[in-house]
Amino acid sequence: MMKKSSIGAIALAMLLGIYSFAQPVLNQRFGWDLPPLKADQSAHIADARDNRADDSELLYDLLREVSPKRYMSPEGLQYTPGSAEGHRLEHLRRHTADIPSRAGSHGVFDGGMEGALKTIDKAYGRAKKGQRTTRTVDDNRTIYTVDMGGRIGFVGGQNGKQKRNPMARRVRLVLEGDRFITAFPL
Amino acid sequence: MTPKHSIDFCPICGGGLCGVRICGLDETTPHLHGLIVCDECEAIWLEPDISSPYQYPDSNDSRCPICSQPLWGNQSHWADGEEVERLGWKGYTNPNLDAFDDDEEMTIDGGTA
DSSP states (O other): OOOHHHHHHHHHHHHHHHHHHHHHHHHHHHOOOOOOOOHHHHHHHHHHHHHHHHHHTSBTTTBEEEETTEEEOTTOOEEOBOSTTSBHHHHHHGGGSBOTTSSSOEEEETTHHHHHHHHHHHHHHHHHHTTTEEEEEETTEEEEEEEOSSOOEEEEHHHHHHTTOOEEOEEEEEEETTEEEEEEEO | OOOSSEEEEOTTTSSOEEEEEEEOOSTTSSSOEEEEEETTTOOEESSSOTTSOEEOOOTTSOBOTTTOSBTTSTTEEEOOHHHHHHHTOGGGOOGGGOOOTTOOOBOOGGGOO
């Protein structure tokens, strides 16, 4: 789906093209003195617009929409519709806040959705290289546990509460191929 | 949403609750049936025993393995106490894993309660 910013950039490029074509014709026919556009200047403006549009289109400053409601991270993780919450990203959102009454442990990422997504992508990058990673393959699912070497969140839920919410430094990542199913801090 | 009643923690992903889900709540399916579903990795058991065989739904189009309706569709939900009894699974649930009525998410800045 094309965003407004992309449409705007295309429209600007078209206007610049029309202007550069029409400017000498109009000057000659009506005796006007419209200034010419420098070719490289118009190209740079269009490029800058395109770049700005691309950045602004990143969801949570990280994910690129590759098709409607399907997002791809820089490391190649796919976030797609699914789960009880309707979308894997909404499922992940559960792990950006504690549920103190939940039985057992409930891992919570630092930094909200942006922080969680960046940590997960970093973990996936390490997992692909086998760095400080344990890997279990079960049918079409792969479960990675990645030691991130420092705090990435905390342990919540009833167990976490009993232990005064200790910090978490590992990420458990459940994938189907490169498709994200769930992830949480340990 | 957290399952209302669960039988155990998930032995596969280690982070989920194996919750009781009831399906077949509308005319699209001929009968009520239960599933055990991990609320994190979505592993599915057809009986309330996590040592029995399990399966994963298609992540792109999750379906109930019994009636083939959408796993998270309107014809199914996490079972309440009465529904667990109707399924005959009350003796399999662990009351210590029950969700609280006031099960709300709470943001904790910096990780301290």
